[in-house]
Amino acid sequence: MSLPLHFPLVLAAALFALGAYAVVARRNGVLVLMGVELMLNAVNLNLVSFWAYLRDSLLAGQVFALFVVAVAAAEVGVGLAIVILLFRTRETASFEEADLFRW
Amino acid sequence: MKVDLSALAAPLAVGSGGVVVLVVDSLLPSSVLRAARRWVAAGISLAAMALAGWFVGRAGTPGETLGGAYVLDSFSLYLQGFFLVAGAVVVLVSLGGLGDETPPGEFFFLLLTSLTGMLTVPASRDLLLLFIAVETASAPAFVLAGLERKDARSAEASLKFFLVGVVSAAIMLFGMSWLYGWAGSTGLAEIARAVGARPRDPFLLAALFFVMVGFGFKVSAVPFHFWAPDTYEGAPVPVAAFLSVASKTAGFAGLAVLCFFAFQAAAGFWAPLVAAASVVTMSLGNVVALWQRNVVRMLAYSSIAQAGYMLLPLALVGRGEATDGQALSALLLYVAIYAAANLGAFAVVSAVKRQEGGVFFSDFSGLGRRSPFLGVAMTAFLVSLAGIPPLAGFFGKLLIFLVAIRSGAVWLAVVMVLNSVVSIFYYVAVAKEMWLPEPAGGAFRLSPSLALAVSAAALVVMGLVLWPDALLALPPSAVLASP
Amino acid sequence: MWIERWALTLAVVVPLVGAGVVALLPREREALAKGMGVVVSGVALLFGLLALTRYDFSLGGMQLELKLPWIRTVGASYHVGVDGISLPLFVLTLLLTFLCAVYTLRWMPEGGSAKAFTALVLLLETGMAGTFIALDLILFFVFWELVLVPMYFLIAIWGMENRVYAAIKFFLYTVFGSVFMLLGFLALYFRASPHTFDVVELVRMGSSGAFPRAFQNLVFLGLFLGFAIKVPMWPFHTWLPDAHTEAPTVGSVLLAGILLKMGTYGFVRLALPILPEASRDWAPLIGVLAAIAIVYGALCCLAQRDLKRLIAFSSVGHMGFVMLGISTLSRVGVNAAVYGMVAHGVITGMLFFLAGSIKDRYHVREIQEIGGGMLAKLPYLGGVLAYAAIASLGLPGLAGFWGEVFSLLAAFNPAPGLPLGLYRGLAVAGAVGTVLTAGYFLWMLQRVNLGSVPERWIAKPMPDVVLTEWVAWAPLLVLILALGVYPVLVFGVTNPAVTTFLALGR
Amino acid sequence: MDFYRIAWLIPILPLIGSFLVLFIGKRTPGRGAPIAILGVAASLLLSLGVFFEMIGGRGVYEREWHWLSIGPAELGIGVRVDGLASVMFVVVTVVSLAVHVYSMGYMHGDKRYTWYFAALSLFTGSMLNLVVAPNLIQLLVGWELVGICSYLLIGHWWEEKANSDAAIKAFITTKSGDVGFVLGVALLFGATHTFNMREIQELAVAGEIPRALVTAGAVLLFFGAIGKSAQFPLHVWLPDAMAGPTPVSALIHAATMVTAGVYMVARLFELFASSGAALKEVALVGAVTMLIAALLAMVQDDIKKVLAYSTISQLAYMMAGVGLGGPAAGVFHLYTQGFTKSLLFLGAGSLIHAVHSNNLSEMGGLRRVMPVTYATFLVGTLGMAGIPPLASFWSKDEIIGAAARAGGGVGQVVFVAAVVTAFLTAFYMGRALFLAFEGEYRGHGHPEESPPVMTGPLVVLAVLAAVAGLVGAPFVGAFSRWLEGAGAEAHPVEPGVLALSVGVAVLGLLAAWRVYGRGAPARDPTLSLGFLTRVLVNKYYLDDLYLKGIVRPVQYPVARAVYWTNQRILDGAVNGAAILARVFSRFLYDTVDQLGVDGAVNGAGRLVGGLGRALRALQWGRVQRYAAAALAGAAVLALLALLKV
């Protein structure tokens, strides 16, 4: 049982692109964060696929992915806090309205 | 495999120091005044840094641990020393420049955490460690930028920093994942070998470029710079100082490790891009800085332009072993000289903000006459940033010119020279504002810690001409030890 | 002996330290600043004179040299020394600054604190004096640029109505030039083998043909832009009238007296000996620009209504004579040029002092408003003005004559290989310039000094030349006469050096 | 006593006197005048000593001390004493002493009495330096110094703008001539590498210098002489220079400074001679100048102007004399004129002092009131007219004779001009004499004879003007021996020429007597010549030409235009570049930095607060665009990677 290496890689690329779209195109801060999560998942999918392909003794791909999950958790935490802070000061969670700096 | 804790002592000391600050601060009874808490937290922070400094000072080179993932060579020790000094100055600036509503325990904890990440960056020789170090340096900084809680713009500053940061991090991670797959390892030494074996592959190149994007964000290179002006402007001034100096340097430390070490074999592919980024970054920063009326924002664009200058040596990689070494030296020296001037400038801005409540040109009106000390120092910082002799900035630029010309990239040197001329306009504009109009307010009250920070920076900026070797001779030309 | 090694350095460092000390004076002790300025610049002058006593006037080469490692990374060293070309300018710098310090004892310009003013003047002194003794390109550049910032502030803070514009123009213009100069320096550094910034080494290489001609020409372009703007040569002179006019008296004196010479000195010290072939190629162009400057400057002077501006424009013409002398690449010409620099420093310095003192009394700058009769109202001031103006128009027996006449002589007989016909034409233009020069100075004297005192001034009490002014001016007045009567004072020093140096340049 | 050896003191003493007067004069008895007089007197004694030694047959003495080395140029300072110099010493010091003494009276009570004497002595010293100079540079120094002294003294009463105008005009005009002089020096130096005049002439005579260069050098130097000696077309300054005090006119603008040009040509005679063309030019310029100046003298009302034009005319005589007859002829006239013309000027000064006016129309009938002045003035007038045996007769005759002998085209032109001028000279001098002293007094007040301090010098000069010419009379012939060496032969008396010259002189005087003998006629015939008078009164419109054609245009439109160019074009280019740079950076900022942004909205939006809301949709600063930019950057990088850059 085997799988061509590039299958998951292309899937990851697609996931990454979808996440990127969400980051740019979604108004609501929380939805933007979801996009970021998708991008990070794409990364993890890459890492795991390569690990499965390489089977390196250090399990580097898996460990890396694990750390990415941890960091992603931290970032979501901070990100949500910022969204809440923004909401508190501006009464909106829309990133589009965060535009105090103009020049 | 044994872990050599003494090699890791510096980041561990600072990281633990941060936790201690947090704990001690929370243990203090709420009756203790904010000012006193601030002094306590800053004191512990400085002590932790001093301890780390002591470790850095006695570390032998080259040392390595974690299976070659963490290397102490003169490059990493120089930068660790740099981060500790810069951090200490930021602590001093924060002591004098932070608003009273900022919780000191949390603030200094976050600062030290970020610093811990930075201390790790130059020593990292492994993608994973590099990534974690960069994130550890960044994430607390996202929070720090938002700490001016009464100001809606602070939240926005934080948001912009955060979002561009995570997107860049995602791009970088994507690149790292590919790189791992390509080289079969996250170790930079293995990656260097893999790059050398087959540099001409789109997959590899895309991976390299993506990894560099993450650092391009940290150094605020175009087109990853957009966050910088908004964030600097909205963040508390000491945080802006921290970002513009320490965070940027961390980015350059990472880039240097990658460019001079891991990706060196493919320099023929990425160096032109770095050159282009360098030119565009410095030009854009300078031109846009011309139009700023807010000193912090002006300094932000200025620091973008300065990043362009600092990218230049990286664009010279791969033109010969000798010039590689000189390029790295030039970069490291420029970073230090730039840091002195920029930290000093932000310290002055911080003092002005405390006194005037704003940082527009009008707030600097007549500063030179109200406080000759701040006026002279700020003038020196700006003139140094402009690169006019005899101040330190000139020597930094000179070194970059020299190595650029030596590497045959005369056009880059010329572009940089022209940019330096353009930059004079806006630096002088601030100087003009400080000295020419009649002062609008009374004398300045200056906190001792700010005075100390300004004095230290001024000493470096003004004194370097007398003994340039003190700094210029410090990093040997071949600093990156190959594992 | 330590004096031989350190006198020059001390003369440069003392003002620097002095500037620091003055700047750190507490606010309540600010009154001390002016006095300290006099003392510090006096001490620097003493060291300069001490160097003079140890100088062997019969030799042409570098003397009183000191070479210490400075920036090892790039091989730049702290290398200073003087020869007959730099010595007169060096001493003149120290003297003129000292006199300026004395002058400010009474006439401190308004606009800022005396403390800052004094500190800036001392800082300026370090830059100016250092430029003349630096024998390392980087060191030279550092001193060269050190002058900028203090002068910028002197103009921008203590200047007249339009000071900010003038200061910025001065600053940017000069920076623009010096950037190209720096590029030239770097090119030299890289072309030299082994790489070096040392002027003496580079001169040796340059004179032995180490640099190919095309390269020389390119580098010359860089140096030319830097120096020509500083001189300033036509058509790069437009910063000068504004800067001079708007600067406070002392600023104008130092600007005209010393700063401009940095440019011409650069040509003589660096461009000519290091780039001999390029000098030959460029000389005709420089000569033409110089001749244009002479006539053009004089014509502009005729059009001036403002006394200070007139004197400022006169510098364009006079520096034209200096550049004309340099462009001949002959020993007579270069000697005349150095002489011209010193003479112009003394005379125009004096004229700017006078312009300042007149302004301080009349509070107007327009010649029309002064309206004449100053010789009757203030006989001594008028007399000194006439004396300086007549010296400036090149009367023999006073300092202005020798540089001018030998410049023309050299232009008529340039170095072999230069286009003779062209140079003779330039000499004619220069000679016509002397007539125009006489014209505008005499016209100025007529309108300021002569005639009867206008109504508005008759009743107004004005002090004639006061003691401080006499003290500050006497050395200059004596020098104007002494140099005119006994030009050996300068030529005796310059000739051995020029002889050595143009021999090197061959 | 070896006077030649101490001849260097001759210029020094008056200079010392000058400085002493300047610095301590005010505090000494006599307000400085005695010091000045002492200096000049001492100089005179030395000059006489030198003179008699020269007569005693001593040859040339030249001594040059090394002074300056400038590259290949060696410059000396020293003295050259020979016949020419000795004669000049005597003329200069005698006239100067006379003027100094006379001035004590004439300038009595002047505001700047002390300063006046200082300048006078300075002038004397400078002139003597010019005379004594062995090399061109030293000569040039003296040359320029006398010029500035002339400027200072013409403008002595500078409260009047006319006086300072005249002073400037004099200086600038002579300075224009000096352009040629300086270039001539440069040219000769280039050709010979020496400044020493003897060496230069030796080289020229020996043919070491190309003939063309000799001619060019000589002609260039002669430009200087044209200016200094007020020859056509640069003569215009001299009449105006009469604005100065009369003694100054006598000393500087009659006897000494203006003769410097003649002296210079004589001094460099061999140089001029080795280029025949140059010498001819000298003679022709002389011929033209003598005639046109004499014509001008006829229409003047101001007695000093009459004398001024007369001076120009006589200087031209000297030039013609040097040009055709050699240095002796010209310098002989210089020598006799020195006494005669200064006598006349001082006499005129005496008249002016008495009637407080320069105008002949305000004089008349003064013969009875001022007998001494009249007598001495008469001597001068007759001398000028050329009545034997007065001094000027001999010298004038010598020149007319030389012209006759020279023959050729140039000789004939000069001969005719000289004879006509002789007639005119007699006429206008007679006119001046009669208008001043005959007829009825037409002025104001009651004129009186001048004090002895003024008449004394007049008498002394009158005696000299009468007898000094004998040394050059054909039957004595001493003068040419002094100047040209023992071998010089005296020219024989030519009766025809003698008769002609005396004849025209008498004729001229008689004509003057016919018209003006009984005082001023109702209609002055010289002023009734219609067009000719108009031309003469307007000085051939030369002043207008210079003023309107050169000076004013340069002073105003040209200078303004150049300055305008400076401000608008050159400076404008600089400012324009700055503006352009600003515009460009603005453009960059608006378009490039806001890349991917809907529109160019910037600080303007902030400034125009009201517009802010409307422009909100266009505001940049949105975080997601930043992220988009980063992602787009990554996309571009991926593309580049695919293309392998």
Add this chain to the structure above:
Amino acid sequence: MNPGEVFFFLFGAAVLVSAFFVVTATNVVRAALWLVGALLGVAALYLLLGAGFLGWVQVLVYVGAIVVLILFGLMVTRAPIGRQRLETGEWWLGAGVSLVLLLLLSFIAARAFPGARISLEGSALTGTGLGIFNPRYVLPFELVSLLLLAALVGAILLARREQ
């Protein structure tokens, strides 16, 4: 087409579809639920690829913690629930960029490892948990714990109300 590929297409399609709805859903809560689906699909892929430990971490941490956090955030910021405009003005920019990225990255990835295949034999719980105790990961571990603490403190600091 072997079973591994079949499973891959199954899970992969699930992930893609879910992700597509995550970024296009017109209702925020629904978007969050689609996110859960996508993350679960990824976890399934991890299991397929033999990274079992990671798969379970994905389920626990992501689905359990992060999504809850996100839902919590939605509630706190009172995100309007219902149909509304959720796209920014520059959605076309995002679409363009992501489309370009998709094409480029997949093209590059597809051509990079010709013939390389992942062996899915022995897919089981392999010891990632042990791997993490490799001394090599000591410092990253320390750092990430510090990072999490900092994120915690920072989040509290930012999100709490002014006292």
